[in-house]
Amino acid sequence: MAASHRVSVFPSPRELGPALARLVAERAAATGSGRFSLGLSGGSLVGILSRDLPAAIAAAGPAAPSRWLVAFCDERLVPPEHPESTAGAYAAQLLPQLPAPGPRVLAPATGLPPAAAAADYAAQLRQAFPGEDVPVFDLLVLGLGPDGHTCSLFPGHPLLQEKEKTVAAITDSPKPPPERITLTLPVLNAARMVVFVATGEGKAAVLKRILEGDEENPLPAARVRPRPGQLRWLLDEPAARELTIPVEKHPVP
Known part of the structure; x- marks a missing residue:
């Protein structure tokens, strides 16, 4: 493991959630008066962050969400009201809880064909990160599938070899829905910090x-190795039960 690669283990998602929320709020506060750029993944992370992040922001004080830029690490090309929509889930569950004025949100145009949606989202990122060939996020929060996928980057898929595009389209996702767009490995590996969250014995x-x-x-x-950024793993005990490497254990408070 790389020196900056830390693994923290919590009894359950109930204890993991506040730790993740504190980490997000602390990273935001560390930017001072500058912008804080945050990339979010969907799935169970929506519920965890919606439950715990508003209180962590309030406790952190100066990290006003109005200075935040929130983007999504991948998106299913479904309408925002669809239960599989990551942007729609955050818009319904988390964003209304944040103090006004809320963050600037980059939302993929899900009504376009996959290639056009990827190009549009890449253009949004270029505008939001001027002068950067590859956008450098302050923090990316990623999930993990039981097959080892993250974002919409799946094992054995050609997109794992993508080196030029910052956003790629996928039309044959092995996990439905099949049409998606995703940040690519060059973007994930350019971040200042990446945090993976994985819970449950299925992981x-x-x-x-x-x-x-x-x-x-x-x-x-396993291909996500941010340089020169930091890599963190937040796990619950069922997910970590097969590990033999040293981990940071966090008991119930």
């Missing part, structure tokens, strides 16, 4: 492969 086997393996053809999540 235990793949976490052992990612964190303890040395595979010739690594899984997508």
Whole structure:
């Protein structure tokens, strides 16, 4: 493991959530009066952040969400009201809880065909990160699938080799819905900090492969190695049960 690669283990998502929320709020506060750029993934992370982030922001004080730029690490090309929409879920659950004025949000145009939606989102990122060939996020919060995928980067998929595009379209996702757009590995690996969140015993086997393996053809999540940024893993005990590496254990408060 890289020196900056830390693994923290909590008894359950109930204890993990506040720790993740504090980390987000602290990273925002560390930017001082400048902008804080945050990339969010969907799935169970929506509920965790919606439950715990508003209180963490209030406790942190000066990190006003009006200085935040929020983007999404991938998106299913479905309408915002669809239950699979990441942007729609955050708009319904988290964003209304943040103090006004809220963050600037970059939302993919899901009504376009996949290639056009990817190009449009890449253009939004270029405008939001002027002068940067690859956008450098202050923090990316990523999830992990039991197959080792993260964002919409799946094992064995050609998108793992993408080196030029910052946003790519996928029309054959093995996990429905099939049409999506996703940030690419160059963007993930340019971030100042990446935090993976994984919970449940269904993630235990793949976490052992990612964190303890040395595979010739690594899984997508194992390819996320931000340079010169930091890499953190926040796990619950069921997800971490097969690990033998040293971890930071956080008991119930």
